Amino acid sequence: MTRKRTISKKNLRFRRYRKVNKLISQRRNEVLNEIQLEDDTQRVSQLNMFNMNEPKLNESIGSWVKSHGITTRAVNDLLRLMNKAGVAQLPKDYRTLMKTPKTMEIVEKAGGKYWYNGIERNLQLIFSKLNENISIKLNFNMDGLPVFKSSQCVFWPILSSIHKMPHIRPMIISIWCGMKKPNNLTEYLEPFVIELKRLMQNGIWVNGYHIAIAFRCCICDSPARAFIKGTVNFNHTNGCQKCKVTGSKSAEAKRMYYAEIGCSPRTDIEFRNREHSSHHKERSVLEELEIDMIKAFPTSDPLHLFELGIMKRLLKVWLFGDVGYGRKWLKIDIVQINTLLRDMNKDKPREIHRSIRCLDDFKFWKGTEFRSFLLYYGIAVLKNYLPEDVYRHFLILVCATTICYTDVYRVFLPLSKIWFSRYIENYADIYGIHSIGSNVHLLNHVCDDVEMFGNLNDISTYAFENRLNFLKLRLKQPNLPLEQISRRIVELSLDYDDFYSCSIKNVAFPQYKHSEIRDGTQIFKEIIINGDCTFSSKRIADSWILTYSLEIFQFKYVMSTGNAVHVYGTPVPRLENFFTYPLSSSLLNIFKSDGKSETNLMSFNLNEIKAKMLRLKSCDDFVFIPLLHTLKK
Template identity: 45%
Template structure:
């Protein structure tokens, strides 16, 4: 008898009884939930009074069962139940196709959220465990399964691999729900970027943007991945050019309507522009993309400079006929497209041409006296005082990078040179530059400011005049001809 009492009060016996009880009721012991049937009355426990709540403590109820603090499951008496009136809405069985699509969209949204916010696998594992209680057989149990990338078709290219999504796929996804114009023009960007700081791996994506839909983010047409940039521009651009040729001929049909697609321009920096056009780079003697000027080598500055201005501009016809000699390096597949090989490649690379180009050369020349004239070299105390003043400056909120001293110019980022040119230069340079040098710099400052803002589009001709005047002053004032940029 005593042994029976011990068995009856043991934890093992209680767990067995509880498990069998759950089996009899045919409910999940972990969920404590019942599936609601259509068109039926729902049973809820009667609302408790304040006295009963205080006496019972905190309890969790579900349907006709309640779970108290001791985790004991009790049946509610009929007197404790009350019945809601049955709802008479017609029950509609959900479409399996719609349910599948909704589940796939949930998976995709959860995957994008985890990648965008850099969610740790341990946290994602706990979240999936919670969601799987309510959404069983929909979400995976392991975060590695959720984040698994679907296999894609990769093309082998000499020193790397290429993935091509396609212009048509990008446009169909964006234009399928729009009723915009039937003619669209694309702006195309091609450039390289490193994948890791400590590795030579790099990406060369091909991006497109619809000029008529500025609110739409750029879309990825293809990505090249390798240890270095593509060695052959023909192999790299062939998939993109072949698809664009087909789109030119047939157009794209979206929702039964034909959309005419054209290329507005290629927006690239100077190295990438020369690469995809198959021409000499910007620092070569025949590297100018817009005119036929020929540079000369300076044994003083050890760079190529361009002393002649007003040379005949390059034309699309002469470019296609290869009449520019050493300006052409290799054939590019872009010649097969209906574009202007000169005008459709705007030179608007302010980062390399102005920030890391002109502004950096000016500061180094003034600080180190590299312009070949002692009149422009700053004394050591002037450079030190200017560095201290730059470090003490408080920049507005829209500028996220503070300036460093002149002793760190070699490590300045392009944004620092841009900040100095547009916000600081005309104030701090006036007391330390000679008057004629300062006026020469103001011509550059005003012309770049006019060309950098849409508010000054009516002053473009003035900017052109200031540029010409600046070049005339260059040889007369402070700089030797070998330092003309």
Template identity: 30%
Template sequence: MLYVTNSNKDKNQDLVQQIRKWAVQYNVSHGCANEMLNILRNIGQEIPKDIRTILREHKAVRPISEIKNGSYLNLGICNIVQPHLLKQINSITNNIIIKLSFSIDGLPLGKNSKTQFWPILMSFINVSIFKKKIFPVGIFHSFNGKPGDINEYLGPFINELNHILTYGIQINNKQINFEVAHIVADAPAKAFLLNVKNHNGYFACTSCEVEGEYLDRICFLDVSAPLRTNNSFRLKSNAEYHKDGFSPLIDLPIDITKCVVLDYMHCVCQGVVKRLLDFWVKGKKPVRMLEEKKNSISLALFNLRKSIPSEFARLPRSLDDLEYWKATEFREFLLYTGIIVLKSNIKKEQYNHFLLLFTSIRILCSDKIFNTHSDLASKFLVEFVQNYSCIYGSKFVSYNVHSLIHLPFFVNLHGPLDNFSAFKYENYLQTLKKSMKCCRFPLAEILNKVLASEGEELKTPLNNNLFIIESFKIDKKLSNFRFTYFKNIILKSNNYTLCCDNVKDRCIILENEDIVMIKSLYKLNSKNDSTIKLSVVKFLTVNNLFLQPVPSKLVGVFSVKTDHISNVYDISVNNIIFKCFFVQLSNNEAIVISLCHSM
């Protein structure tokens, strides 16, 4: 007979807890998990034989309702956010107003069918502890495309949102209020939400009343058309813009023309930047580059791989793989690698034109200068759109190209572009998609996945460390009783990875605007001072890389002399304001570009 002591029970419970966390974190299939459970049982572990038993505590009832063209799972705003707010309630002030961001977009689940999700995702804009957290509040599923009725699809969401906007939520005697900051969607989803003409219509622009012209296709050449207003939208003043019926968004107490934003992931990165690259690689002769230039750019991109900081999602790929590039790769090309690899490989007129876009988007991405220089970015974007006709042809001034002139308007309202971009939502959508194992009961499966993931996250202890996340590596060779030396650390405040032995993670900019290279990372083994210190050397010769359309230093781009540096000196980790992309051009010259996109 086997006697189980309390100690063994505790160990078994701990093991079950770890198995649950492992299964959720790595999205382990039930078959794989059950096989592992069987192995553990065969060596005497007292644990369930089916992973569903271990995961059952996360199961909960949520209504799945049949609506036109599919099914809708209403997870609920309050149901999802209340446990997280309760966990962090000591960090939340009474009567706070939490600004909400929403994203609504289609997510195809297969390449060979129309089956897809249409999730309603939410995030908090002005609460730093939830900066990267995405809350799924509703999910539509169909085997045959998008929701058949926008009002039926959004009805439960709109009703609950109106309730919390009016009354807020009370947790532990703290009143938490909410307001809608913005709604993020790509052009087709935005037209669906607003119940207006699609982006290829004559009056497609959601920001102004420009009338398109037909030059083999619809193009938008006017850069000074009157702006749409909340009042004109609700009154349907521009009848050619609207479809029959009304958008459910008119039931929300928001300014629709300001809250339904222009997303730069779809518009700029996957839209304009991709189109420019297509022109250069596959376009007609006046704008297409020579094959040798294309190969030169591909080689240059490959050579940059060793310099790409750890924060970048992907390494540069060849132009031969252009059709497979993701949005983050187009962003990387626009903000960092493009100005390096295009130099001398495309016509000067094209390069200077690209610099207008590069400079404008760098300004609008920067939380340091967007406020003071958005007018300059606006001027350059108008110039970019106008010159686009001359270089690539008027018929190619598409919805996306025209929309560039409206980006500064939304930046002035909502802050830097990453405050209201779709990048963080796109990451969540892909995680959601990868978690699917079969499509027989997709909403039931995704419900269990979401609840299991949320449950594990809520069990994770709070991390109040101000500077370092759990990720760091100690250099045991250098450490002694007085100092602990690190090979690398990750800063919690901005998620920068800093390293002392890899050039891609060594270059930073300080509060006093010095550009330095890290030589070592350490802290004093003292109760009185546990601040992370950096030993650094400063570049003494720092120049502009270009002077037009503005001196490059304004947008965080520098040319430095690597053979003219200071002696080693120490700084605090608190002195850092930017990490940099560092590219060695020659024995004594390098390009430094500050990171300006959200990590």
């Protein structure tokens, strides 16, 4: 008799549980296999994608290396890791990735090493997409550049910029490298002169279109200008490049001074004929070019003449005193001025990129800080901290310089010439005749340079100085500096956007930001007129507008309706002249007010804006000064 097996409920549940677990385990394995297959497929797909776009990936990595100045060793390590990981078949070496030339034409010349890049090669790269005949004027710059802090090694590059094309960075034509400046002027300049002479005669052809080339001017500081022209130095008895003034040596101050005003000017013919032999040291190969050896070399570079020259000298005298000037600031005065500068920096508009540091850091100030102090901050800060005669004397300098900084005030240029002469005459009375050094004397010739070349920004070395800084940043080790920098330049020049272009790409102006809906209408609390002028109600410092009707408004918002753009703001009442000597400040669009704008909202068209204003606190009032680069005619 067969016994019937009975299964308890407990065992039955256990068997069902095991069966379910088995099914779950099987399904889990199937899912994991599917996921693994998908991962493998996706990885293969990604690898195939990288392989298909290897040239583009190489280009992207190369652009990243150029933008951030990555060292050769770091790039080689990155390439090795990426190749080892199988990300893509990338080059194994930095030189292959960056297309570094195997050899560079570096020769021994003028007591050092010399690499010539060429004018035509740069122009071919810049105008590679040219589709019409054009004419260009070139500015040139030569200057010494210390390479390392712990070495006497120095670069003497030749740079060039294209006039009226500020969106193109200066070209690097050649670089000389040695332990001091070139010991043979002809060897240093000859390759440059030979090519420039040919280009001035024939121009160049790009894509079947002709580029006519002209020499505009050579912009250098005083020592470099004397060197390349083969003349005596700027502090020599006959050192002036523009006139025949004779300097005198002050035994007390131990410096050369130039007290005469209105001396007869030098001429190109007299220069070439050596009619004043005491002015010359050697004959410059630049004389082979068809240029005016006097007028083509402006002496009014604002960076070295006004900012690092006269303004720096004035602050140094006011801070520390000088022979013949015993009215230096007291310690309490310096503390109060520092407080004013700190407060003014809080209200600095975004167009003034560098804040002015305290007077305690005066010796570390950059050129742009001296520029801001001369053109904007000085008249408000110094009013209560200089004797009246010294302050009025400073106002003469500010007004004359402001006129020369913009074409808007060109009608006042004859006045500026008179004021510069008056400034030099009074300089002797205030600071002593021995203080009329080379920079102060060169104020006699500023207006002549402005008449010939345009405002001071058109003969500035700022763009060239920035390019020199670029050269230093590309050096990664002290060995073979010229070989390093020449290779980096060739690598970078293959990409126009990375090396030559400094413009904002594909940006249309005006731009509107920070939108709101008010009463059913869209408004914007910020408007960018162009890359150098922005109005915003988010920051008080960016909200001050000058209109052509000579009214000042505090910007609130902007509204765009159809083709018209309406700006809304509250007016600033009771505008008055901030000073009346040597002219009424309102003629230079400088006003004072209690700074409290009215509450009534007014509107005007966008094209009625004349300038953006800087508001500074001065005593119990506010002074409003136009930012010169935003000023429109």
